[in-house]
Amino acid sequence: MHFTALLLILLIALTVALIAVFVVRPQTTATMAGKIAAFLGFFAFPLLCVGMGFSSHMDNSKSTRFCLSCHIMEPYGKSLRIDDPGHLPASHFQNHRVPPEQACYTCHTNYAMFGGLKAKLGGLRHMYVYYLGTPPKPEEIKLYEPYNNRECLHCHAGARSFEEGVVHSADPAIMADIRSNKLSCVSSGCHETVHDVAKLGEQKFWKELTDANPSDH
Amino acid sequence: MPILRTTEGRLKPIGILLICALIVEALSFLGHGAIAFMVFSVAAALLVCVGVPAYLLTLVRKDQESQP
Numbered sequence: 402m403h404f405t406a407l408l409l410i411l412l413i414a415l416t417v418a419l420i421a422v423f424v425v426r427p428q429t430t431a432t433m434a435g436k437i438a439a440f441l442g443f444f445a446f447p448l449l450c451v452g453m454g455f456s457s458h459m460d461n462s463k464s465t466r467f468c469l470s471c472h473i474m475e476p477y478g479k480s481l482r483i484d485d486p487g488h489l490p491a492s493h494f495q496n497h498r499v500p501p502e503q504a505c506y507t508c509h510t511n512y513a514m515f516g517g518l519k520a521k522l523g524g525l526r527h528m529y530v531y532y533l534g535t536p537p538k539p540e541e542i543k544l545y546e547p548y549n550n551r552e553c554l555h556c557h558a559g560a561r562s563f564e565e566g567v568v569h570s571a572d573p574a575i576m577a578d579i580r581s582n583k584l585s586c587v588s589s590g591c592h593e594t595v596h597d598v599a600k601l602g603e604q605k606f607w608k609e610l611t612d613a614n615p616s617d618h
Numbered sequence: 619m620p621i622l623r624t625t626e627g628r629l630k631p632i633g634i635l636l637i638c639a640l641i642v643e644a645l646s647f648l649g650h651g652a653i654a655f656m657v658f659s660v661a662a663a664l665l666v667c668v669g670v671p672a673y674l675l676t677l678v679r680k681d682q683e684s685q686p
Contacts, residue, residue, distance in 0.1 A: 406647045409644075409647070410644050410647060413640050413643060413644045414644075416640055417637050417640050417641065420633045420637050420640075421633070421637065423629050423630075424629070424630050424633035424637070427626030427627065427630055428626055430625065430626055430629065439629065443629070443632065443636065443669075444670055444673055444674070447636055447639075447640065447665050447669065447670060448666070448670065450640060450643060451643070451662045451666055454643055454646075454647075454658055454662060455658075457647070458646070458654070458655050458658050461650060461654075461655075462655060464650070466650055466651075467650060467651060467655075470650065470651025470652055470653075471651070471652060528652050528656065531652070532652075532656075
């Protein structure tokens with residue numbers, strides 16, 4: 402368990418103990434000190450617990466393990482281990498071009514203003530569809546919007562391998578189109594193999610030296 | 619209910635509600651998936667939308683026992 406989660410559980414225990422005093426002996430609130438303690442126990446500490454808990458759960462929601470906790474996402478987790486350097490998410494995950502413990506979030510968040518919030522709202526929509534709606538088959542899942550080059554350029558812009566890449570630098574118009582999102586990074590003929598979950602059965606998988614699973618991160 | 623006529627009496631059910639919500643919140647940290655997040659959200663909503671406002675209400679309501 403994470404240190405902040407432990408700290409929060411301690412705070413929750415303290416708050417519960419404080420409230421329990423007032424439940425068992427309500428007359429304690431008769432004194433000024435009792436009133437202050439009641440204010441802390443019934444108002445300040447519970448709000449603090451909610452705020453810290455929310456922050457902790459928000460952090461956790463960025464983890465690969467969180468995303469793969471829904472069964473529908475399992476094939477997408479498996480696709481991170483495809484043994485093929487041409488498979489875009491797999492090569493990013495296996496070579497740590499994205500932090501493995503936040504692999505999904507790193508690529509699927511939105512690097513614009515309030516992008517994190519937009520990503521979280523998208524996540525809530527996923528949860529609604531998964532638990533209360535009719536979830537599609539894994540291979541039928543589509544992005545809400547076409548993938549924006551901005552998310553790729555957040556890391557790759559300015560990198561030598563990107564700026565001086567043979568195809569990227571072959572024609573100045575190509576680079577301009579990539580930067581303006583006119584030419585998608587994942588368009589046909591470029592980096593087109595992304596989470597090809599329909600063909601998982603035909604793939605070979607990379608075995609990590611440590612016996613960790615993406616869902617363990 | 620006579621027990622709910624005083625500030626002290628009204629604190630009891632609010633306290634029990636807050637304790638339950640806090641325990642559920644603590645239990646939500648045992649999980650790491652979407653269900654844990656939803657359990658936390660329900661507990662947090664209960665705390666913020668019911669428990670805390672109910673406590674604040676007890677502060678502004680006069681004790682009925684002290685009324686003539």
